[in-house]
Amino acid sequence: MSVLDEDKKKLIVNEIEAWRRGKMLPEQYCDFLQNLYLDDLADKPKNMVGAAIQRINKATRKEWFLVFGLFVSICLIVLHFSVFPLLLQIAIVGLGTSGFVAGSAWWRERLPKRAYLLTLGGVLYLLASGVALLKLHGWTGGPGPLILTGICALVWIVCGIGLRIGLLHWAGWMAVVALYASLLWQHTSDPSRFEVQLYWLPASLLFSWLSWFAHAKFKSAGGVLFGTALVLWFMPELYSALLGIKGGFIIGEWIAKALLLSVILYRFRKKWMEWVV
Structure with a gap:
């Protein structure tokens, strides 16, 4: 079989797997279609773990170095985050959140579950990193929490509307409600x-x-x-x-x-x- 035919077969098999994960076809139909294109049934991934192991096994040298470099970079950022300048810390928070949002938008139609997980990761990342910034710079007692709440609300509302994720959109408005309640408590007696x-x-x-x-x-x-x-x-x-x-x-x-x-x-x-x- 030529390299081109082999690539086409892999593309079709991966597409069938996407149908299976997205519940676009019943499980038995996906098995039937996949068996038509798999010469060796042992190559068929049994579950998500099996598919992940197969993907790791077939990864190229470039992909290995890319994943390893990304892992090392994340570790270095986490370990040295507190010594970075403030602007760099803010940039890291913004870029990380943007990465989660971009990933969620990329997988929104093809793999909705993965998109929702990335969205949840972005929410938690923004909130956790924001709280960490407040603690590092001693802003927990001033207007810092209110500013963080406002930023989270704005990001969640915009992303919720843009990605058409109602729960994220609603969480943004709940953050606005919490911010409004805090302001009322501070300025009314x-x-x-x-x-x-x-x-x-x-x-x-x-x-x-x-x-x-x-x-x-x-x-x-x-x-x-x-x-x-x-x-x-x-x-x-x-x-x-x-x-x-x-x-x-x-x-x-x-x-x-x-x-x-x-x-x-x-x-x-x-x-x-x-x-x-």
């Missing part, structure tokens, strides 16, 4: 029940309107914004409970708002379901 409601309910109504406005162009964004609006609807009670503001009225307010929300959702169910589903 002993607010009344009416003031607490006024802090949050207009935002809930705003996100409800944004859910309707955005669902036509960004289908997944409609559900995310609607979910954020629901969280904001009950945030006054949660905010009051966390800070001990007028605790005796929290349960009554929560029940009344839950009943009101149930009536509104039932009354307009045919409209808001179009935004979310």
